[in-house]
Amino acid sequence: MNEKPKHNLVYLKPIRKHLRHHLTPAEAALWSLLKNSQLEGRKFRRQHSIDDFVVDFYCPEEHLVIELDGEVHNNPDQQDKDISRDKKLKEAGFKVLRFENKFVFEHREQMLNDIKAYFKDKL
Numbered sequence: 001m002n003e004k005p006k007h008n009l010v011y012l013k014p015i016r017k018h019l020r021h022h023l024t025p026a027e028a029a030l031w032s033l034l035k036n037s038q039l040e041g042r043k044f045r046r047q048h049s050i051d052d053f054v055v056d057f058y059c060p061e062e063h064l065v066i067e068l069d070g071e072v073h074n075n076p077d078q079q080d081k082d083i084s085r086d087k088k089l090k091e092a093g094f095k096v097l098r099f100e101n102k103f104v105f106e107h108r109e110q111m112l113n114d115i116k117a118y119f120k121d122k123l
Contacts, residue, residue, distance in 0.1 A: 026101035
């Protein structure tokens with residue numbers, strides 16, 4: 001990813017649309033806290049694509065990617081893919097935050113504070 005990343009490539013549109021209509025319970029819960037610029041006035045998008053990756057949430061203003069991880073992410077092969085993906089996104093200039101799904105429900109305020117800590121300027 002040495003060149004400028006491409007956002008929302010056309011061939012990924014059906015995948016993005018499917019994922020937006022089939023959010024996990026954790027994704028739906030986090031989306032309810034992020035949508036409509038509720039968090040410090042930052043606009044977030046859900047199921048946004050950056051190059052060949054569809055990320056769970058993306059804040060363009062902050063170049064911030066938020067990923068929620070379920071049980072499948074405990075698999076060593078998936079963990080290797082996640083590490084590689086995060087590395088490529090970081091090399092392209094994005095900040096990447098990962099939370100386990102249960103964190104959304106069990107530590108909501110801490111999670112929101114962790115996200116806000118990545119904002120450049122506090123509003």
